[in-house]
Amino acid sequence: MRRVVITGAGTVNALGLTVPETYAALRDGRCGIGDLDVRDVERLSIRIGAQVRGWDAEAHFNRQQIALYDRFTQFTLHAAKQAVEQSGLEFCGELSMTSGVVLGTAGGGVNTWDENYRVVYEEGKNRVHPFVVPKLMNSAAASHVSMEYNLRGPSFSVSTACASSNHAMGLAFQMVRSGAAKAMLTGGAEAMLCFGGIKAWEGLRVMSKDACRPFSADRNGMVQGEGAGVFVFEDYDHARARGAQILAEVAGFAMSSDASDIVMPSAQGAERAITGALRDAGLNPEDVGYINAHGTGTAANDKTECAAVAHAFGHHADRLMISSTKSMHGHLIGGTGAVELLACLMALNEGVIAPTIGYQEPDPECALDVVPNVARQAQVDAVLSNAFAFGGLNAVIALRKL
């Protein structure tokens, strides 16, 4: 088995258009959630979200590209560019043949669906733009990344609702570890902050109308976000041989399924994914200093997740830190694990633990150190990132300082 390291990172999300901007916001406990600026917002009962503000597609892409790139593809390509540049990799020759891209997204081109349903249903037109299908397909972003960087190895998209990015990164990790690939671009994106995308979530009655307050006793639901996170996962020997800067080692990964309910989470299923990731990484519970929680801010997730962590870590659960950065960048649904991995890299590389902001009142069912409201300086050597999706699909990644 090969060792796997991260040699590049990129993002765009409500907190920033780059990794340094995102780190600065996470460190300051800045909130990216605000009033939604979308068409027909007055017909929504949920009117807040963590939108990427000031996104100027024309500044990054030409007209022909924009005709093919849904917003989630645009975000992905912007993040991938940063990650590849940081890694210093050039994908040519043999490296190109043995490198690929695996990306997570729950909805894919939701804005494209939304805009074109309006055209045919609301406006009554009988013709849509010829590129609607290649623009909206779930795998479009993965394909465009492969074309942009000449990645000719295994490439596909993964869709497991809110765990999509973690599943994608876990598969990329396994491919590099097994030797099936030398380097993989991985992570994910989501862009469903449009009328239809928000209206669908509204129906479930789990959304907050004011703020995302994970673990706080007065929490009242989740808040949607949008954006992308993309990383370069690379064979350790390959990275070392070329003198690459290594951000972290991807130490382990595990998946589990609850096999119980389409929306309610299970502590047992979550716990099995957590302990599985520790085992896969060869980590003892006490090695883990920080967990980036799934922490959606719903009544059900947060208490279930805390129970799972408490059970998986035993006494050490009271000594580790666990925060939900969704309080700042919102819930990016299929892209959330990718952006949240940045909080893990920040913990390992900068010694700063991102806080859970909006925390107002302790909840006895969430009695862990959730790093309330203010970031903390701490040296941690190993971290976990949790993702627990609707339908009971769980995926946990372990990173280690190298």
Added chain:
Amino acid sequence: METSVKDRIIAIIAQQAVRDSHEVTPDMSLNALGIDSLGLVEAIFAIEEEFDISVPFNANEAEQSGLDLSSVGAIVAAVESLIAAKSPNAALA
């Protein structure tokens, strides 16, 4: 009018509980009828559609929504008050 609202709500709840309407009585709790949180959200949606009202319900803070939805009778009362609030004349009818 009152009977009709009650019967229409009972029909919705009975369908959600997969029972006949005559088996559902106002004193029954949703728990007793086997309706879970997802079933409640679905029943509220059906009630909103039936009466063209908006029920202020958030599954995360069900107890704090200001509505008592614990039993069939409580739901009938809550919906009647929402209908009345929607059109002031309905309360007099």
